[in-house]
Amino acid sequence: MINKLIKRIEESKAPIVVGLDPMLSYIPEQVKIKAYGEKGETLAGAAEAIWQFNKAIVDATYDLIPAVKPQIAMYEQFGIEGLIAFKKTVDYCKEKELVVIGDIKRGDIGSTSAAYAAGHLGKVKVGSNSFYGFDEDFITVNPYFGTDGVEPFIGVCREEKKGLFVLVKTSNPSSGEFQDQLVTGRPLYELVGEKVAEWGEKLMGDKYSYIGAVVGATYPKMGKILREIMPKSYILVPGYGAQGGKAEDLAHYFNKDGLGAIVNSSRGIIAAYKQAAYERFGPEAFADASRQAVIDMREDIKGVLEK
Amino acid sequence: MINKLIKRIEESKAPIVVGLDPMLSYIPEQVKIKAYGEKGETLAGAAEAIWQFNKAIVDATYDLIPAVKPQIAMYEQFGIEGLIAFKKTVDYCKEKELVVIGDIKRGDIGSTSAAYAAGHLGKVKVGSNSFYGFDEDFITVNPYFGTDGVEPFIGVCREEKKGLFVLVKTSNPSSGEFQDQLVTGRPLYELVGEKVAEWGEKLMGDKYSYIGAVVGATYPKMGKILREIMPKSYILVPGYGAQGGKAEDLAHYFNKDGLGAIVNSSRGIIAAYKQAAYERFGPEAFADASRQAVIDMREDIKGVLEK
Numbered sequence: 001m002i003n004k005l006i007k008r009i010e011e012s013k014a015p016i017v018v019g020l021d022p023m024l025s026y027i028p029e030q031v032k033i034k035a036y037g038e039k040g041e042t043l044a045g046a047a048e049a050i051w052q053f054n055k056a057i058v059d060a061t062y063d064l065i066p067a068v069k070p071q072i073a074m075y076e077q078f079g080i081e082g083l084i085a086f087k088k089t090v091d092y093c094k095e096k097e098l099v100v101i102g103d104i105k106r107g108d109i110g111s112t113s114a115a116y117a118a119g120h121l122g123k124v125k126v127g128s129n130s131f132y133g134f135d136e137d138f139i140t141v142n143p144y145f146g147t148d149g150v151e152p153f154i155g156v157c158r159e160e161k162k163g164l165f166v167l168v169k170t171s172n173p174s175s176g177e178f179q180d181q182l183v184t185g186r187p188l189y190e191l192v193g194e195k196v197a198e199w200g201e202k203l204m205g206d207k208y209s210y211i212g213a214v215v216g217a218t219y220p221k222m223g224k225i226l227r228e229i230m231p232k233s234y235i236l237v238p239g240y241g242a243q244g245g246k247a248e249d250l251a252h253y254f255n256k257d258g259l260g261a262i263v264n265s266s267r268g269i270i271a272a273y274k275q276a277a278y279e280r281f282g283p284e285a286f287a288d289a290s291r292q293a294v295i296d297m298r299e300d301i302k303g304v305l306e307k
Numbered sequence: 308m309i310n311k312l313i314k315r316i317e318e319s320k321a322p323i324v325v326g327l328d329p330m331l332s333y334i335p336e337q338v339k340i341k342a343y344g345e346k347g348e349t350l351a352g353a354a355e356a357i358w359q360f361n362k363a364i365v366d367a368t369y370d371l372i373p374a375v376k377p378q379i380a381m382y383e384q385f386g387i388e389g390l391i392a393f394k395k396t397v398d399y400c401k402e403k404e405l406v407v408i409g410d411i412k413r414g415d416i417g418s419t420s421a422a423y424a425a426g427h428l429g430k431v432k433v434g435s436n437s438f439y440g441f442d443e444d445f446i447t448v449n450p451y452f453g454t455d456g457v458e459p460f461i462g463v464c465r466e467e468k469k470g471l472f473v474l475v476k477t478s479n480p481s482s483g484e485f486q487d488q489l490v491t492g493r494p495l496y497e498l499v500g501e502k503v504a505e506w507g508e509k510l511m512g513d514k515y516s517y518i519g520a521v522v523g524a525t526y527p528k529m530g531k532i533l534r535e536i537m538p539k540s541y542i543l544v545p546g547y548g549a550q551g552g553k554a555e556d557l558a559h560y561f562n563k564d565g566l567g568a569i570v571n572s573s574r575g576i577i578a579a580y581k582q583a584a585y586e587r588f589g590p591e592a593f594a595d596a597s598r599q600a601v602i603d604m605r606e607d608i609k610g611v612l613e614k
Contacts, residue, residue, distance in 0.1 A: 021419075024433070032434070041434030073419045077426035078433075079440035080394060084387055107449065108412055109479040109550075112328075112380045119384035126331070126385075127339075127348030133386035142414065144451045144474060146481030167451060172416040174453030178499065181490035188488060188495070195484070243416075 001137045001162045002205035002212075002234065005099045006259060008066030014298040015254075017101060017236070018061060018290075019266025020089060021071040022050045026271040028283035031056075047081040050074075053286075054089045057270055058096060060287035064294050067099040069236075069264055090136055101236065102136030105167065107149050114152035122156040138163045140214055140236070143192050150199060154211060158203055163210040163234075166199075168192045168226060171216025171239030189222065193229040200233045208234050208260065215253065217245025217263065224252035227260065235261045240297075241268030247300040251307065258305055269293045308444045308469045309512035309519075309541065312406045313566060315373030321605040322561075324408060324543070325368060325597075326573025327396060328378040329357045333578040335590035338363075354388040357381075360593075361396045364577055365403060367594035371601050374406040376543075376571055397443055408543065409443030412474065414456050421459035429463040445470040447521055447543070450499050457506060461518060465510055470517040470541075473506075475499045475533060478523025478546030496529065500536040507540045515541050515567065522560065524552025524570065531559035534567065542568045547604075548575030554607040558614065565612055576600045 009015050024032070027049050035049035058068065070093075075086035093100045106116040118124050119133035141153050141164050153164050169179055169189040179189045193213065200209030212234035215223050227235065235253050239245040240263050253261035272278040272293035273286040281289035316322050331339070334356050342356035365375065377400075382393035400407045413423040425431050426440035448460055448471050460471050476486055476496040486496045500520065507516030519541035522530050534542065542560050546552040547570050560568035579585040579600035580593040588596035 023418075023422075036434055041436045043431075043433065043438050043440070046431070046433040071415075071419055071422075073413070073415060073422040073426070077422040077431050077440055079426065079438070080387065080391055082426070082440070083390055087387060105415055105449075106380070106412070108378075108380060109477065109545075111330075112378055115330075115378075115380035115384040119380070119386065119389070124350075124353070124384050126350065126353040127343055129348045131350050131386070133350075133384055133389070142412075142449050142451055144449055144485060145477050145479055146484030146486070148479050148481040149477075170416065170452050170456075172452055172455050174455035177453030177502070178451060178495065179453070181488075181495060181498065183488035183490055183495075188485065188490075191488065192485065238416075 001099065002208050002210045005066060005234070006208060008099060009259065009262065012064060012066050013302065014065055014294070015262045015301060016065050016294065016297055017067040017069045017262050017264045018057070018065055018269050018294065019069045019071060019103070019264045020054050020057070020270065021074045021266040022053050022270065023074060024049065026267065026274070027053045028273070028286050030284065043078045043081040046078050047085040050082070051085045051088050055092060056287040057290045058093055058098070060291045061294050062096040062098055064291070064298065065098065067101055067262065068093045069101040069103050071103040071266070087134055090134060099138065100136045101138040101140070101165065102134060103140050105140050105142050107142035107145055109145060110148045110152055113149050117153045117156040121153070121162045122160050138165060140165045140167065142167050143195065147195065154199055154203060157210050163212060165212040165214045165236040166196050168196060168213040169215045169219055169222050171218045171243050171245070175216065190225065190229060193226045196233055197230040200230065204232065208232055212236055214238065217249060218243055220249035220252050227253055227255065231255065236264060237261055238264045241265045247304050250301060251304050254305060263301060265297055269297065308406065309515050309517045312373060312541070313514065315406060316566065316569065319371060319373050320609065321372055322569045322608060323372050323601065323604055324374040324376045324569050324571045325364070325372055325576050325601065326376045326378060326571050327361050327364070327577065328381045328573040329360050329577065330381060331356065333574065333581070334360045335580070335593050337591065350385045350388040353385050354392040357389070358392045358395050362399060363594040364597045365400055365405070367598045368601050369403040369405055371598070371605065372405065374408055374569065375400045376408040376410050378410040378573070394441055397441060406445065407443045408445040408447070408472065409441060410447050412447050412449050414449035414452055416452060417455045417459055420456050424460045424463040428460070428469045429467050445472060447472045447474065449474050450502065454502065461506055461510060464517050470519060472519040472521045472543040473503050475503060475520040476522045476526055476529050478525045478550050478552070482523065497532065497536060500533045503540055504537040507537065511539065515539055519543055521545065524556060525550055527556035527559050534560055534562065538562065543571060544568055545571045548572045554611050557608060558611050561612060570608060572604055576604065
C-alpha cells in the first residue's frame, strides 16, 4: 500500500491528503435540508448529510489527489449511524482508487491493539468465515504504550500489505507538554521517531517503509530533525492551513527525492466555500470550491518543492 | 458520577470493575452455536454471541459489583455490528444501575477530542435536536497530546457530571519505553500524574475528582508513588490476575480511607469457567463461574485492605 500511495503521489504530482472531517457546521444548508427531509433531524439525518457532503467532495477531487483521511471522531460522535457513514465513505473512496488513511489514533496493550488492527486493517474470523471490519489502507496509531502496543498493528500490516502513521510530534499547541520533554538530553518525540524508524526497517516497501509517522506542520524545525531520524518513513503532515502551518515550512518534511511526506488539509479544502478566497463559488458549488482549493494547495506545495 | 461510583463501591464492598472484553475464544460453544444458528457465521452472528455472553455475565454479577468496563476494541473489530453490541451492552449495564466505564482510550487535538467527548460522554446537536451517541459514564483517555487534547473531555464531564480515567502508567510490558523515561530526573508518568492531579482539581466530586487515572497493577511501586501524586484521583487498576498483578500489591493503590482505587479484571472473571479453579461449573454454567470469581476477587482484595 505504501508503494501504491507513492505511485499515486507521483502520478498526481500532489503530495496531498484531503481530510474528510465533516463537522455539521461545514456542510451547506441545502445538503442538510435534503438529508433531514429524508431522515429527520436525527443521528441518521446527520449521517446522511455527512455522507452526501463527502461524496460530492470526493467526486469533485478524486482525480487530483492520491489519498483521503477520514477522521473517525467526526463520525463516531453520531454513534452507530455516524460510523455507518464512516464505513460508506471508506468504501466509496476505495472504489475511486483513493488510498484511505483512517485517522483513528488507536493504541492499547498488545491483545487490545490486535483487536483494533483486525477491525481496521485486517480480518476477524467468525466460525469458518473471515470478514473485514472497516478495512482502511492505513491508520494512525498512538505510541504511548510502547513497542508491544504497536507490534500487533505492524503484524497485520505485514499480512495485509497495509501501513501505519505513528504519532510522533502532533500539531496541537500543547503537544510539547509531554512530547518535548527532554530525555537524556533529547526530546521524547525524537526517541519516538527513532522507534518508528526501527519498527519501519522491519517492513519495507520498495523505497519507503509501510510504517510512517505523524509530524505536525506547525513545528517545522522539529520536522526537519525528524525527517533525518526517520529517512525511510513517510511523514503524514497535519496542521497545514487552518492550524497555521505554512507552505514554505513544508520543504523540511520531504526528502531530496521529492517524496517522503504527504500533507493533510481538512477544513481548508472541505469547507473552502466558506473562505473569502472561494466565496465566489457559493454554498451550492461547495464541491467545486474544494476542487479549486486542492489545485491551489498542489501549486502551493509544488512551488516550495521546486525551490 | 464519581459520587455514584464511590457510593456503589461502598455499598458493594467490592472495589471491582468487570472488564467486558469478550474475545470469541472466551465464549462457550453453546452460546456461539445458538447465535450463529440465528444470524449465521457472520459479523452479526459474532455480535449476537458477544451480546448474549455479556448479558448472562451481567445478570449473574450485577448485584455484587459497582461497575463494568467494556473494552471497545473487542467490539470494534467486528465493525458496525460489533459496535451495535457495544452500545447494547452499555445500555443494558446502565439499566442494571452499573457504572459504565467505556475503555476507549481516545485522544486527539482539541477539536477532535471534542467530537469524541460528545460521542461517548455528551450529546451532539442535529438541527434543533440533541442526541447521546454511546453515552458511557466514564471513559479512558490517552494523554499524549497534552492539556489541550484532554480539556474538551473535561469540559463535557463538567456539563454531564461524568468522568475520565487518563492513562498514566499502563500495565503492559513495554509501557516503560516512553512512560518511564526520565525528564528532569523523574519518570514521564509522574509528570503525567501531576497533570492529572492538576486537571482533577478543577472538577471535584464530594471526596474525589471526576478526573481519575489508569495505573497498571503490574507496577505496584510506581502505583504507590502515583497514589501520593494524585491524592484526589480515583485510580483504575488494570492488570490484576491474567496480566500478573497480585492482590498484595493492590494495597498501594488505595488511600487510607479504603477508597481511591477500583481494580479491573476481564479474562479472570468473564472466562473464569476456563480456569482450573472454576472448572467444576463447566461451560454451561459459565456465568455462575463468573459470579464465583467476582466473590473470590472481592474477598482477595478485602483481605489485603484489612491488613
